[in-house]
Amino acid sequence: MRADGRLGGWAVRATLIGLGITAHPPSRLAAQVSFHVAVGARYSSTLVHDSVVTAFDLRPALAPAFLVSVRDELRPGWSADVTLDVAPSGLRRHESSGSFDAGSFTTVAFTVGLRREFVPGVSARAGVGGLRYLADQTGVFREGSGGIFPLGSLAATYAVPLPFAQKHQLEVEARYDIHQFITPALRTEGFNASRPVHRVAVLIRMGWGKS
Amino acid sequence: MKLARVALLAVALAACKDPAIPDRAGVYAFADTAIIGVDTSVTLFRWPTNRLPVRFWADPRSNMRFLIERGITVWQDQFLYGELRGVVVSDSTSADVIVFWADSVPPDVPPDTTSASNACNGLTTFDYDTTGFTLSGPVHVSLSVLGGSPATAGQVQACMRRVAIHEMGHSLGLLRHSQFDEDIMFGSPLVDYPSRFDRRSVEVLYHSQPTVQPPPP
Numbered sequence: 001m002r003a004d005g006r007l008g009g010w011a012v013r014a015t016l017i018g019l020g021i022t023a024h025p026p027s028r029l030a031a032q033v034s035f036h037v038a039v040g041a042r043y044s045s046t047l048v049h050d051s052v053v054t055a056f057d058l059r060p061a062l063a064p065a066f067l068v069s070v071r072d073e074l075r076p077g078w079s080a081d082v083t084l085d086v087a088p089s090g091l092r093r094h095e096s097s098g099s100f101d102a103g104s105f106t107t108v109a110f111t112v113g114l115r116r117e118f119v120p121g122v123s124a125r126a127g128v129g130g131l132r133y134l135a136d137q138t139g140v141f142r143e144g145s146g147g148i149f150p151l152g153s154l155a156a157t158y159a160v161p162l163p164f165a166q167k168h169q170l171e172v173e174a175r176y177d178i179h180q181f182i183t184p185a186l187r188t189e190g191f192n193a194s195r196p197v198h199r200v201a202v203l204i205r206m207g208w209g210k211s
Numbered sequence: 212m213k214l215a216r217v218a219l220l221a222v223a224l225a226a227c228k229d230p231a232i233p234d235r236a237g238v239y240a241f242a243d244t245a246i247i248g249v250d251t252s253v254t255l256f257r258w259p260t261n262r263l264p265v266r267f268w269a270d271p272r273s274n275m276r277f278l279i280e281r282g283i284t285v286w287q288d289q290f291l292y293g294e295l296r297g298v299v300v301s302d303s304t305s306a307d308v309i310v311f312w313a314d315s316v317p318p319d320v321p322p323d324t325t326s327a328s329n330a331c332n333g334l335t336t337f338d339y340d341t342t343g344f345t346l347s348g349p350v351h352v353s354l355s356v357l358g359g360s361p362a363t364a365g366q367v368q369a370c371m372r373r374v375a376i377h378e379m380g381h382s383l384g385l386l387r388h389s390q391f392d393e394d395i396m397f398g399s400p401l402v403d404y405p406s407r408f409d410r411r412s413v414e415v416l417y418h419s420q421p422t423v424q425p426p427p428p
Contacts, residue, residue: 050292051232053418058292093292095418100260102293140291182230189291190233 033209038067038173040203042087047181047197048140056095058102058140063089065201077117083127085109087201091139105135109151109177121159128152131179143184149194153177157205169207176200237408238415239389239396242422256337256346256423257384257416258307264296265383268306268349274319275354278371279310282379289410294417295383306349307425308382310375313353322372323365329399330362331355331370335381339423346426350382373400380409384416 044060064087071081086108093102113127130148135141155175159165182194243254258265269279276299283297300306313334332355340347354374356367377400388398389412395405396412405413 048291049229049232052235052414056292056418091293093294098260100293138287139293142288142291185291190235191230192233193230195230 032073034071034073034169034207035209036067036069036071036081036169036205036207038065038069038203038205040065040067040173040175040201042089042199042201044089045198046195047091048186048191048195054096056093058091058093060105061090061092063087065203067203067205069205071115071207079115081113081115081125081127083109083111083113083129085111103135103139103141105133105141105145108132108134111151111153111177113153113155115157121161123157123159125155125157126153127155131177133181133183140183140185143188146181146183149179149181151177151179169205171205171207173203173205174200175203235411235414238412239391239394239408240387241385241396241412241416242419243386252343253422254386255384255416255419255421256386256425257419257421258295258425259421260294262307262425262428264298266298266300266305266307267379268301268303268309269299270311270316272312272316274368275310275312277319278354278375279379281372282376285376285404286379286383286413289405289413290417291414294414308350308352308379310352310354310378313355314358315356317356317367317371318364320364320368322369323363324369324403329370330357330360330367331374332357333374333378335378344422345424348426352378352382354378373403376400376405380405380413383413384421385409385413 042063042065044063046057046059048058050056050058065085066087067083067085069081069083071079073079086106088104088106090104091102093100109129109131111127111129113125115123115125117123129151131151132148133141133145135145137144153175154177155173157171157173160170160172162170164170177199179197180194181197182191241255244252267279267283269276279299283299287295287297289295303309317331334353334355336351336353338347338351339345354371360367362370373395377395380396385396387396389396389408391397391406391408392401393406394400394409395402396409
């Protein structure tokens with residue numbers, strides 16, 4: 001962090017401009033940048049629905065999620081951010097006879113987002129980016145992970161109105177995102193289309209720097 | 212707001228219908244059947260999920276351990292959803308499947324794949340208890356060099372790679388032979404790896420209800 005508390009502000013701004021997300025008039029170059037980390041739990045919908053003799057689902061287990069964001073205030077009430085989201089998870093096969101271990105993986109997602117504060121302490125965010133599955137080359141990932149999947153995300157954030165929470169910029173966030181999932185092994189198996197995967201996370205966020 | 216519109220559009224596009232489940236035609240018969248009087252007895256065996264990983268003991272001589280580890284990887288790779296896991300154990304008394312050399316031990320030399328010579332043989336034996344529906348002990352797999360074969364040591368090793376996978380397929384529950392020579396479970400295997408029909412068959416097997424239980428752990 002730099003002495004003036006503007007953590008990597010130029011890098012963030014260059015990224016946002018480079019991605020064409022927003023245009024910054026020169027008057028906004030003094031915008032405020034803050035750094036945030038968040039931890040929470042994430043539920044994911046089914047990755048694969050298949051039927052061999054009987055129907056079953058392949059679904060990630062409830063898992064921790066870790067997010068790091070750099071947020072840049074564009075103008076009062078509006079901010080943009082870049083977020084790295086890492087989530088290790090077990091993989092479960094759910095059949096009528098029970099739930100069984102089917103390996104593990106980690107998702108890494110990078111998104112850019114635009115956030116608006118609607119009322120003091122309550123804001124919403126929309127973002128886009130990409131998500132990649134990291135896993136051993138076994139099971140549905142035996143021929144690779146399928147590359148980077150486009151990702152859309154929505155989030156609602158509530159800033160806890162307590163002195164301690166305000167000092168540390170504590171926020172509670174509900175985050176939803178969606179991407180399409182398919183892997184080369186699934187294509188080899190005969191799946192000819194990807195499947196939408198919905199993920200919901202509840203997070204506690206802490207921030208540093210100007211907000 | 213441009214970003215918000217893009218995000219909403221991405222959500223809308225992503226929320227399309229589910230993909231169709233693929234057709235898995237071409238499964239061959241893997242269960243044994245016996246007609247006794249008016250009853251038809253079906254012998255369908257697979258290692259249940261609560262007995263995974265399947266524990267293989269490999270004869271320590273020559274390259275048997277390599278052959279078995281390779282076979283485990285090959286069969287595990289046929290599955291998409293973690294239905295099978297195997298491991299080589301060093302204690303034969305704790306093994307589910309015991310694999311040993313019968314008769315002679317072939318030298319560990321690089322395989323010669325220039326010829327599909329029938330230079331080796333394999334045998335998988337299941338021992339049942341008196342009910343006929345529970346195994347009484349570990350599955351035994353023996354690999355042997357065919358006597359009188361003019362095959363070179365390299366051709367024997369190439370044959371052993373195929374036959375080891377074939378016999379391990381039996382030990383996993385593919386009890387019968389395929390009628391097609393493109394499958395590793397063909398009576399005298401000619402191919403080096405399981406075919407898509409082998410894969411479909413073992414997938415169906417590991418989602419089927421067994422009639423034969425493994426031996427007590």
